[in-house]
Amino acid sequence: MVKISRRSFLKNSVRTASGIAVLGGNIPLLSSCVRQNKTLGNVKVFIPMPVQVVIDDVGWWSGEDGSKRQEPYRTGINRNHVPSDYQAIVDLGSSLGIRPQAAFVVCEWDKENTLKQLPTSTWMGKNWDNSRWVGHWLEEAAEIIRNNHNNFEITIHGVGHEYWEDGSFTRAEWTDSKGQMRPQDQIELHLEYFEKIMIQNNLGPLPKSFVPAAFRHSFGASEGRDISLAEILGKYGVNYINTPFSSIYNKERIQHEYFGFDSSVMTIDRGDDEFPWDIFPADPSAVRSGPTYGLHWPNMLHPDPERNHEVVKRWVEYLKPYNEKADMMLAPDSIAFQHQLGHHSLTLLSLKEDLIELDFTETDKMPGKISKGEFTIKIKTEEPQQFKSEDLVIKSQSLQKESEFLYVLNLKRKLDKKKVQISFV
Ligand SMILES: [Zn+2]
Numbered sequence: 355m356v357k358i359s360r361r362s363f364l365k366n367s368v369r370t371a372s373g374i375a376v377l378g379g380n381i382p383l384l385s386s387c388v389r390q391n392k393t394l395g396n397v398k399v400f401i402p403m404p405v406q407v408v409i410d411d412v413g414w415w416s417g418e419d420g421s422k423r424q425e426p427y428r429t430g431i432n433r434n435h436v437p438s439d440y441q442a443i444v445d446l447g448s449s450l451g452i453r454p455q456a457a458f459v460v461c462e463w464d465k466e467n468t469l470k471q472l473p474t475s476t477w478m479g480k481n482w483d484n485s486r487w488v489g490h491w492l493e494e495a496a497e498i499i500r501n502n503h504n505n506f507e508i509t510i511h512g513v514g515h516e517y518w519e520d521g522s523f524t525r526a527e528w529t530d531s532k533g534q535m536r537p538q539d540q541i542e543l544h545l546e547y548f549e550k551i552m553i554q555n556n557l558g559p560l561p562k563s564f565v566p567a568a569f570r571h572s573f574g575a576s577e578g579r580d581i582s583l584a585e586i587l588g589k590y591g592v593n594y595i596n597t598p599f600s601s602i603y604n605k606e607r608i609q610h611e612y613f614g615f616d617s618s619v620m621t622i623d624r625g626d627d628e629f630p631w632d633i634f635p636a637d638p639s640a641v642r643s644g645p646t647y648g649l650h651w652p653n654m655l656h657p658d659p660e661r662n663h664e665v666v667k668r669w670v671e672y673l674k675p676y677n678e679k680a681d682m683m684l685a686p687d688s689i690a691f692q693h694q695l696g697h698h699s700l701t702l703l704s705l706k707e708d709l710i711e712l713d714f715t716e717t718d719k720m721p722g723k724i725s726k727g728e729f730t731i732k733i734k735t736e737e738p739q740q741f742k743s744e745d746l747v748i749k750s751q752s753l754q755k756e757s758e759f760l761y762v763l764n765l766k767r768k769l770d771k772k773k774v775q776i777s778f779v
Pocket residue numbers: 410411511515567568
């Protein structure tokens with residue numbers, strides 16, 4: 355077995371592969387391995403870091419930042435939103451072969467003024483009247499979302515994004531600015547009304563993922579509460595939260611570098627966004643190393659919606675290379691993202707003679723079935739190769755596009771074996 359030291363790995367990687375140093379951070383070196391072999395030459399194996407694209411504050415029809423008069427910040431742009439802004443998300447997803455998460459605010463989709471019954475959710479309270487935003491655009495946008503299931507995932511973000519009491523709001527809808535979760539009965543009502551509005555528009559049921567509004571969130575129960583937001587969300591079927599760990603409360607409770615489990619709900623670090631929320635449009639260029647690329651809707655739109663495609667193209671060109679790196683990949687969807695990040699972080703990878711060995715001992719300590727789902731490894735070789743395994747179903751093996759001998763293997767575990775092997779045919 356050749357399990358190289360971190361120092362020699364980095365030295366080697368700088369020489370041999372661009373961008374590889376992004377593996378860094380504090381993670382133990384589990385997710386990549388390299389060796390020399392007389393017959394195989396230089397071989398490198400990676401469990402790539404998955405990157406998920408998360409777009410916040412989707413759902414508004416008004417673009418106005420209303421915060422100065424106790425209305426929501428919304429997206430802060432100088433035009434209304436239109437169905438083609440939804441199409442832009444689909445176009446981003448289909449160009450990259452991914453399902454971007456659209457962190458959704460639903461109040462301006464309320465056709466029946468049902469939010470009158472939930473006064474904490476909007477600036478109008480009991481007098482809520484959304485008639486201004488009820489029109490043909492709702493169904494047009496809903497159809498875009500429904501018809502493009504593989505390239506658009508609705509994620510819970512908020513009903514109205516903030517929390518209103520006596521006509522004025524505090525930040526934010528789910529958790530206040532001191533890190534305390536809103537009262538449990540209010541949390542449950544806000545989730546139930548979120549779902550009601552989804553159903554009104556034939557977009558339901560309640561999504562299975564969550565991005566806390568304004569990133570106010572506590573990992574585990576907050577002070578004065580005997581239940582965590584994650585636990586409540588879990589009861590409503592949500593299994594995944596994405597939020598920046600830089601601003602999360604009770605961060606010390608998080609079990610791993612990039613994620614933790616809060617009542618079995620996987621909570622994943624968003625990192626810090628490259629752009630402020632209201633940059634319209636944005637031109638991405640930062641080198642990312644974490645598991646999420648988070649942005650806000652205006653960042654990927656154009657002031658003239660007919661020219662949205664020009665901005666989307668820039669984002670596609672920026673994000674695509676992450677899929678082509680040996681040590682990274684774009685997550686095709688939220689579920690694959692969770693599986694892959696678990697394996698990237700916890701599955702131990704090694705090379706023995708002509709065998710790749712994977713050890714799931716740590717991975718299997720995660721709750722639920724995350725460690726049992728499909729995942730991807732990438733193998734860089736000097737010559738054409740094929741791979742086989744007794745212990746794993748190799749669901750597909752393909753050459754990374756435009757690469758020389760960078761193989762992408764999609765794998766599924768057959769049994770509960772802790773150590774499995776892949777051999778070179
Ligand atoms: Zn937001």
